[in-house]
Amino acid sequence: MPATVQLAACAAYDPALVRQAVSACLDNVAPDLVATGARVLLKPNVINSMSPERAVCTHPQVVRAVAEWVLERGGEVTIGDQPGYALTDDVQTCFRDSGLIAACADLPITF
Numbered sequence: 001m002p003a004t005v006q007l008a009a010c011a012a013y014d015p016a017l018v019r020q021a022v023s024a025c026l027d028n029v030a031p032d033l034v035a036t037g038a039r040v041l042l043k044p045n046v047i048n049s050m051s052p053e054r055a056v057c058t059h060p061q062v063v064r065a066v067a068e069w070v071l072e073r074g075g076e077v078t079i080g081d082q083p084g085y086a087l088t089d090d091v092q093t094c095f096r097d098s099g100l101i102a103a104c105a106d107l108p109i110t111f
Helices: 015-029 060-072 091-097
Strands: 039-042 076-079
Touching: 015 060, 039 060, 060 076
Parallel strands: 039 076
Antiparallel strands: none
């Protein structure tokens, strides 16, 4: 089966705009992907301890929007990664510095 790619314009990393763009893409590609009770691992590209403004890691608002989409469908979310270049930083430091922990602090997810 060929891969499906979805694109949506998003003028800024405003949480509402990102959520709208991400939801539109996921709803078009895989509206029934997540079943109630499904355990979903989100694996963002967290390379190292860089802030979102550096545009090195997956932006935390994109990760949050995907997590919200999964949660709305009854899934359980875990966010995980192993930063390849973080030789002196642990993964929790990378999650914190990249903005992921702050962006998802109020969501019922696990890191």
